[in-house]
Amino acid sequence: MFKITINGKLIETKEKKNLLDFLRDDMDFIAVKNGCGEGACGACMVLVDGKPFRACLLTTEKVAEKNVLTVEGLTEYERDVFAYAFSKEGAVQCGFCIPGMVVSAKGLFLKTLEPTKDEIKLALRGNICRCTGYVKIVKAIKEAARIFRNGEIVPKVECKGLIGENTFRVDAKEKTLGEGKYAEDIKIPEMIFGGAVRTAHPRALIKKIDTSEVEKLEGVVGIVTAKDVPGHRNIGHLSFISDWDALIAEGEITRYMGDALVLIGAKSKEILKKAKELVKVEYEVLEPIIDAEEALKENAPKIHEKGNLLFKQVLKRGDVEKALKDAKYIVTNIYHTPYTEHAYLEPESATAIPKENGIKVMTSSQSVYDEQREIARLLGMELSQVEVESTYVGGGFGGKEDMSVQHHAALLAWKLKVPVQFTLSRQESLVVSTKRHPMKIEMTTACDENGKLLGMKAKILADTGAYASLGGPVLQRACTHAAGPYNYHNIDIEGIAVYTNNPIGGAFRGFGVTQSAFATESNLNKLAEMVGISPFEIRYRNAIEPGMILPNGQIADSGTALKETLLAVKDVYENNKLVGIACAFKNAGIGVGLPDIGRCLLSIEKGKVHI
Structure with missing residues (x-):
């Protein structure tokens, strides 16, 4: 029997269990967040006898006879102070990491209420934030310390709704205190847990899937394979490219390590883990295509029936060959940009609830309408039968636009007729989720003797991985922005996106522009x-201004302020040795000539505008 004092209350348990799971699942303390489960992120930070520890690295046995404090155990005054300070300083974005930050701050305040900036940073060394850059978090902790030190009454903040009025984020308080519900915080009576058995090889023929041992395991509610899909097995973020198989069937070839073969629903996480280990798969292992150039060769195996070319984009304007011929200076380089993981702190999670004539899915999502469409396609339902509700999103950055767990949760719940929660471990998230597209960019840029840009030629090869996702639009943005925000009119850009057996390339902040901008700016x-001028000067001389034409043919409007922006940083750039400079621009709205349409209804009632 382990005796633990948790938030001032003595708790007894016979279970030797991971402390994070015990606090969340048994005690319902959801302010302790499950970020990585590996002691890396600090989202599950708790105080043990006044010292900060990551709950995922502890067990109930290790904290026996000790005092454990979570955010839920703070006094009302402490909660008010932290909520006010973090709201006031604008320190809360996705909010997933903030309760862990609050715990670390509380640990610091037990030592001192006059912490220096360096002491605060040291106290937060075990807490990762993916959104903010920490500056405002440090300010919030300093403000909280000031209020505690002076014993001040926490100001009551009210927003009157006046134009220009400064106000707090509406969700800042509940995110700071861990009260806001993220996807894995959802609990529903009789809910079971879902998981997937995934391929052991990126490219392999699935000869046989044996689930007979799983069927015998007590606590397993049901098993779903490809043959159980009631609708279309292939889905996709773009409705006109539905090439992502929700499950791979016997007799088919896998395309990447994230491919699911079997879905299992079980009454507990422990039973689910054991059940997944009991599935036996017979493979014929095949050589994977891991290089985009190899994928384009004539004799390369086809990853998809239509071939390995996903999308081609060509952008030409002016006479590049003449521009290069007339140029004084020419630079040609080949650049390689790598896969990048989004690293959002909250792993993907969804809870699906079967209804009489449909399904409801509650999930961490950037794209509920796309999920509604894809789940409806998978289950063979009408859109009206599928309801998707977004919980708080613990970081996304583009990575939570694609399906990851939502369709699997929905399929299990619909087939087994029980609520199902489906959450990826951090390792699964790394394997399954989309990444920033790696690209190979061969670029030639030319200018005259004064540094005036004359022309640019580029070939961009993007690795889209096993499935399309947003590979086409990402490549398109990489091409349309490749020449940069400068005033010259001779370009020849060819972009190709290719399927491989690598992880899937999807949406990621910058959406392809980061890759091509890196090449352009490096060439500049x-x-x-070569010209003998500064990196600042070559950019200033060529900077696009209102009324000028961008290399892609677009006329810059009156809001264009690249020169003003450059001048704003000129002193900082020229008076610091360890500083670089680069310019980039990104489409506002959809771009590529498509109309952006937005609608809202305004009514004036008793002197107030209602939107």
């Missing part, structure tokens, strides 16, 4: 060196 630095 070399040209500046």
